[in-house]
Amino acid sequence: MLADIRLVAAKDLRIEWRSRVTLSQVVPFALLVLVLFGFALDANRPVLDAATSGLYWVTVLFVGLMSVQRATAIETTDGARRALLLAGVEPAAVFLGKALAVALQLLFVEVVLVGGVIVLFDASIESLPLLAATCVVASVGIAAAGTLLGALVAGVRARETVLPILLLPVLAPVLIGATRAFDDALGTVAVDGWAWLGLLAGFGAINTVLGALAYGVLLEET
């Protein structure tokens, strides 16, 4: 099982590395969004300060959407899903492997974005452990929910428009929680970030379990 997870994750990451989509398209897009926010808020210092965490995580959510759509698209090319079924890989392992790959890619972009907000919005890190932990835990939650829902809409027409409708409301708690935790980590608002981290962890755990259970049914039936 663990070997299968590693196998699938490595495959997804290798494909990603080969095609360089994250590097050449997603990261510039994310940074561009930050810049646009800067323009939109008129580079107004106090407003930007207060809004940094929120803008950061909204950007991450959009990046998450892109990553998940890409991860799902990999398997829909040319009957790969069917072949995975034939190969006899545990569906839960496929799920966990793909989610792991998405989470790692998300983490990469998040690190770059932290650099972005430090440079563009003059953010300062008060608690690096909290910042790092938030990124990790939130990424797990986004990746798990996204991979599950991505597989759910795979193989249907108009997949692209349905996925955001499904995924974004589900990710609302991540947006709320991660923003508050970042507020604490960046020292912009006096909140208890670690408590929020607990909520994020709960979200991640539930979606990981749900995904591992439901992925098999999805592969078989849809």
Add this chain to the structure above:
Amino acid sequence: MQEINHTGSRTTRLLGAAVIIGLVALVFLGWFVAPEDDDQQDAVRMIFVHVPSAIWTYIAFVTTAIGSVMWLVRRSVWWDTVAAASAEIGVLFCGLTLFTGSVWGRPTWNTYWDWGDVRLVTTLILFLMMIGYLSVRSLGGPESATATRAAIVGVMAAAILPIINRSVEWWENNTLHQKSSLTDGNLEDMTLFTLVVGLIVWGLFFWWAVLHRFRIAWLEREIRSTDLDRALVERRAEGDPGATPQEERV
């Protein structure tokens, strides 16, 4: 095959009659008999629509969640149809809840939307998730695949909703936005009584609507399965010489 051109029955007619009578009674009680609120005056009468529709929204949602589980675990077509019907009517009730909540808010707090009301915000997210559920149901493909997809969304929504509620709650507290929910506080006897009447009436309406919706869906299913028998006959006929070639690679 039996000619069916309506989904009515004795049950639905009784229910329908009860709903109409009940609604008249509710309007009478709610508008004329129940007392005004000191602060909100007439606006408080919204409570007789808003609260029952909120409660029945959640009941609809739970029904859909249960139906989803029953489909996944037992492949129960009956439960799947119930889940779908319940979700559709539930979305209507949810919209009504949000609308009345918003309209109520205007005279009361001078705003159409109060981010500080935990329940309202959670209901909004629930509304969005139910729309997502209905979108999945309307995607094409084999029936069982659609049912499975929708069921997973239903279960996911049910599992996530407590977290959503908790996160909105903490969020409200942290931003010092604390506003008491609209149903807190003491209710006078008459108001309470009318509220209970409202609960019952809206419940009957919910039940009536779900019954009809369920039956329509059930009939649609039956049409599809008789179609199958016909399709089988047609398909086999293709085996005769001189049959027309098909497009799809089968």
Add this chain to the structure above:
Amino acid sequence: MGQLSAVADSVFDVSIIRLQAAVALIGRFPALAGIDLDVGEGEVVLVQGPNGAGKSTLLRLCAGLMRLESGEGTVLSHDLATERPAIRRSVGLLGHDTALYDDLTVRENLDFWAKASRVDASAVTPAMERLGVADRLHDVPVALLSAGQRRRVALAAVVVRRPRLWLLDEPHAGLDPSGRDLVDQLVVDAAAAGATVLLSSHEVDRTLELATRRITVAGGTITGDVTDAR
């Protein structure tokens, strides 16, 4: 073949595929409208029929990839209704799609599929050589290969699994003459090793030589079944 040995053969034949009144749907369309089929071990069965007859669906059903709407069936002694995962592990299906990841090289693809199928990675190189994709091509991303070359790689993925039941959907399509000869040789070798082969093909002449049996599919049912006396 004498009468007695024919009888003895049929009694001891292991039933690889047994379908009774099998109906399978694609969406709401009954692609298979009642299939009765019995295939024994070691047979090489040619599946013929017009486009849209149900050949591909039949192969996919036997691979355990489709649900039985009604009827019964067992493949490799596993029930089609309840044991599909077990069936899938023991078959090799070459479909119309190649199930190859465009951005990965030939070797990376085959390594992945070998490991995913729990096959020892050492089987990959011989398979690649067999299919003629070893030398210049093994390091090339699949996206850059021609359709025929991709087909060879897909075949290699089947070869690597050494399945007991081979299901080949138009294996000759898209291949050059040497490729088609290669397919024939693979079928012969598989049968010699005791495997069972079902292949669909429009190239009747060629496959007539290989096959021990010819079935015709039309309108989702089997309308012809000829066993060559050998």
